[in-house]
Amino acid sequence: MVLVRERGFYRTPNETIALAKVAGIADLYAYSYKQATFDEIAPVSIKKTVTGNHKADKDEVARCVERYVGVQQYKTDDESDAVAVGIAWLIQQGYLEKI
Numbered sequence: 001m002v003l004v005r006e007r008g009f010y011r012t013p014n015e016t017i018a019l020a021k022v023a024g025i026a027d028l029y030a031y032s033y034k035q036a037t038f039d040e041i042a043p044v045s046i047k048k049t050v051t052g053n054h055k056a057d058k059d060e061v062a063r064c065v066e067r068y069v070g071v072q073q074y075k076t077d078d079e080s081d082a083v084a085v086g087i088a089w090l091i092q093q094g095y096l097e098k099i
Contacts, residue, residue, distance in 0.1 A: 003030050004089040006081065007040040041088055046081075049088040049098070067099045 008023065010016040023038075030036045041049075048054040051064045062080040066072070068087050074080045090096035 001034050001036045002089070003034075003036050003038045004085055005038050005040055006046060006085050007042045039089060041085060041092070045092075046084055046088040049091050050084050068096070 003026075005023075005026075008016075008019050010019060027038060030038060044054045047056040047061060050056075051060050053060065056064070058077045058081070061084050062074070062077070065080055065083050065087060069083060072080075072083075074083075087096065091098050
């Protein structure tokens with residue numbers, strides 16, 4: 001089992017603390033129940049891998065994700081971002097060819 005997440009980046013110390021707690025709980029669960037750990041991919045790396053542009057905005061990332069999974073209706077940008085994380089990991093690991 002592989003678990004992948006976007007490496008966090010935070011604007012304020014309070015966000016850093018709150019999100020680090022969430023990540024810690026996810027790590028504990030993953031290891032305790034599945035003996036798995038998370039692979040992390042930096043946001044810039046995700047953008048570069050999926051779009052070819054490390055400065056791509058969310059709309060550009062979402063459009064490029066469509067090349068791999070077709071047109072989807074996402075409730076939020078976070079959902080399309082999560083798909084982009086998975087696609088980037090698959091490409092980086094050699095499981096998926098970059099389009």
